[in-house]
Amino acid sequence: MRRAYDTVAEDYAAHLPDTRAEAPLDLAMLDAFAAVVTSGGDARVLDAGCGAGRMSRHLTERGCLVRGVDLSPGMVARARRDHPDLLFTVGSLTDLPFRDDQFTGVLLWYSTIHTPPAGQARVFAEAARVLRPGGYLLVGFQSGDGTRDVSAAYRRRFGLEIQLERHLYTADQVAARLAAAGLREMCRLVRRPRGSERDDQAFLLASARDATRPETA
Numbered sequence: 001m002r003r004a005y006d007t008v009a010e011d012y013a014a015h016l017p018d019t020r021a022e023a024p025l026d027l028a029m030l031d032a033f034a035a036v037v038t039s040g041g042d043a044r045v046l047d048a049g050c051g052a053g054r055m056s057r058h059l060t061e062r063g064c065l066v067r068g069v070d071l072s073p074g075m076v077a078r079a080r081r082d083h084p085d086l087l088f089t090v091g092s093l094t095d096l097p098f099r100d101d102q103f104t105g106v107l108l109w110y111s112t113i114h115t116p117p118a119g120q121a122r123v124f125a126e127a128a129r130v131l132r133p134g135g136y137l138l139v140g141f142q143s144g145d146g147t148r149d150v151s152a153a154y155r156r157r158f159g160l161e162i163q164l165e166r167h168l169y170t171a172d173q174v175a176a177r178l179a180a181a182g183l184r185e186m187c188r189l190v191r192r193p194r195g196s197e198r199d200d201q202a203f204l205l206a207s208a209r210d211a212t213r214p215e216t217a
Contacts, residue, residue, distance in 0.1 A: 012051070036136050045103060112174075132208065146167075
């Protein structure tokens with residue numbers, strides 16, 4: 001995966017420079033996430049799997065203090081070039097280079113889709129680890145079952161030869177993994193495909209349990 005995204009980094013960032021590819025409902029979930037994160041006194045957000053930084057910029061413009069991390073050095077280099085005022089780090093979602101309880105929000109925007117089922121629990125456990133009690137996580141992904149080889153799509157669009165698969169998960173499956181990591185689902189949105197999309201798109205907003213606040217029935 002790292003090699004694939006290093007290869008496509010320039011073309012990918014040029015093709016997706018901002019949020020114009022997102023549907024209004026997608027952006028509504030992003031903005032709801034930004035709103036709850038910035039509602040307190042600590043608006044630190046980790047954009048986990050930040051790519052070239054377009055979502056980091058979107059959240060920054062909504063008052064979040066964003067730090068980006070991505071497995072691909074090529075993507076991080078492009079993010080640093082295009083968003084020099086923001087901080088980006090090379091790192092793995094399964095071993096985040098940040099301390100416990102460091103962020104009020106963690107964004108996983110289509111950054112779990114290349115992780116096979118056996119690795120999903122570790123990704124969400126790491127996200128929960130760096131999230132402070134009472135913080136929030138938003139995950140976006142293609143919803144469904146099975147695996148798709150997306151190599152041909154990059155070949156057609158950019159003329160690049162890579163090997164890359166994405167894995168589909170249902171909203172219920174992701175919600176269960178969030179719960180196993182100690183996160184509580186607050187809401188979800190599943191919308192039908194539009195344009196050239198092949199699959200439903202799903203978004204789950206979850207919160208980290210705060211031991212200082214008793215659960216209510």
